[in-house]
Amino acid sequence: MKKIIVVVGILLVFTGCKLFKESFGKEDDILKEVFNNVSDKASISRHTIYGRFLNLEGKLTKKVDNLSLVLASLDETLEYELILDKKEQETTFKTNKLINEGINLEDIKEGTYIFLLKEKKDNQELYYTLEKDNDYKDLEYYTITKNKLNKKITINFSKYEDNTYLKLDCKKESLPDTIYDVVIDAGHGGIDVGANKNGHYESHINLSYSKTLKKSLENLGLKVKLTREDDTKIPNYGDLSRVSIPYEVHAKLLLSIHQNSAYYNVGSGGVEVYVANNSNTKFAENISKNIVELTSTDYSTNKAHKIAPGVYLRTLSQDDILDMQHEALKEGYEPYTLANTSSTYYYIIRETGGIVSGAYVDDSNKEEPWNKYYNSNYGTESYLLELGYLNSSTNLKILLEEQDKYVEAITKSVKEYLEI
Ligand SMILES: [Zn+2]
Structure with a gap:
């Protein structure tokens, strides 16, 4: 504009x-x-x-x-x-x-x-x-x-x-105690370990990176909230959940930290940053670029859903939607009504931006409450960072040894994007 x-x-x-x-x-x-x-x-x-x-x-x-x-x-x-x-x-x-x-x-x-x-x-x-x-x-x-x-x-x-x-x-006006600038979401946790390789769990790596990144962003003067502070499983929806926290603290930016894995040989792995549909991708491009420049990791060679160097956009396919409807019928609950092929695939990106990012009532997990903010006209700008591949021994070594460099690269990107 x-x-x-x-x-x-x-x-x-x-x-x-x-x-x-x-x-x-x-x-x-x-x-x-x-x-x-x-x-x-x-x-x-x-x-x-x-x-x-x-x-x-x-x-x-x-x-x-x-x-x-x-x-x-x-x-x-x-x-x-x-x-x-x-x-x-x-x-x-x-x-x-x-x-x-x-x-x-x-x-x-x-x-x-x-x-x-x-x-x-x-x-x-x-x-x-x-x-x-x-x-x-x-x-x-x-x-x-x-x-x-x-x-x-x-x-x-x-x-x-x-x-x-x-x-x-x-x-x-000074910031109320309940309001934060940025939320960092350490992916998975507790019994949900995410990817794992040779005893290295994704959930542990995510938490370690998230805590270090929090300190680093706080050094910029930002007020930062973690979705989880320890190795516990937290709900996706409902009170104190990954989706609710960003709305409740009025976060301007959410970074969800993950490590990738694939069943096939990914060579030396690499970084992938996932964005919401209809986004300007310059921040995501900058995160990937800074990670590639400051760490020993490279851009991911994965071509699926790639829209720019190091930037990925995955939206729901017609098959994903049919699968969801099939699952709903099988389990006996109402299928999705608002999901369509322009809906962002990853719930943490889609559900935290309210009506802007196309959030909808996600009833995929019947045991959890839904996203009560799905119709909110106020939302957080969210990104999912797959920092590297655990099933690549080269990439795993880098992830374990170069955490500080990764954090420096992400901090640099945030500083530039938020113009601090
Ligand atoms: Zn993950």
């Missing part, structure tokens, strides 16, 4: 901008001025946060050719390009195509902002306010901890007289 312009200064979007200047600090006066100048309203069908990115989708009940999104405060006006779908009687719009792009909330300065749509027509500018047309919750976001500082951003539909508008408030 392209930011078109940033106008620094008093709210400049309206012709009556002098009035804004004179009424500085009087929110009611500003809103009165806004509503005197807007032509009509547009409706918002989806407002979501995934990781650090806010995105909006909605419609205007007329055909327009040139429409942008304006985020205006007293101090600055931000303008963003929109993706439009024009029909005879309506125009639908969205802020972005990829789920981990959009309005980066880390870039928002302190202040109160109003969202408006701007239509350019015959040298004229027309403005539209945004009203809610969905059942999703208001959004609350804490920025990534930088220099021990955080900001709190709230995004909600507010009222001025009979008018509704979408508002964003951004202010300095």
Whole structure:
């Protein structure tokens, strides 16, 4: 998503901008001025946060050719390009195509902002306010901890007289105890050992890497939560589960740490980073690249599901979906209804991003509660890291001997991606 312009200064979007200047600090006066100048309203069908990115989708009940999104405060006006779908009687719009792009909330300065749509027509500018047309919750976001500082951003539909508008408030606030920047998920645990080779269990390696990575990210000043701290099996869903924790601590980023294994000869093995469908893959590419550069491990030679160097995207195949339906019928429970071939295969990636990553009620394990956040409009940007292959003796040796180098490579990638 392209930011078109940033106008620094008093709210400049309206012709009556002098009035804004004179009424500085009087929110009611500003809103009165806004509503005197807007032509009509547009409706918002989806407002979501995934990781650090806010995105909006909605419609205007007329055909327009040139429409942008304006985020205006007293101090600055931000303008963003929109993706439009024009029909005879309506125009639908969205802020972005990829789920981990959009309005980066880390870039928002302190202040109160109003969202408006701007239509350019015959040298004229027309403005539209945004009203809610969905059942999703208001959004609350804490920025990534930088220099021990955080900001709190709230995004909600507010009222001025009979008018509704979408508002964003951004202010300095210290991070509550329950909120974290990053979650690290040490894969498997307890009786679920994952892959194993010559007495080396994946679950143990994952935990050791996760603990070291936690310390390393904390050295960047980040607040980091582990899904498990010891060698126990934790539930996938329900309270204190791998899926619930990222939502509950409002994590911006989740890294799920795993080691690979295959029944065939994988040579010297190698790294594979799995991403959600419809993602910008630059962070995943950077993790793989830094691991290849800083450790003795190489890119994996596995070509299945590979979409970029060291980056993999696995979505459900038609066979996977049929298998799930068959299993459900056999076991006597309702089959999946929302899963389709664009659903991300790995549940830890798919289920932690809410509606953005296509989470659905996963009833594959009848003994566990479902993902109560599957319909959340707030989710975590999640990646699954297969650091190497245990069934390759070369790769296993590297994994056991070069943990610090791996952690350094992942830390470097996180630092760059989160711009710390
Ligand atoms: Zn695993």
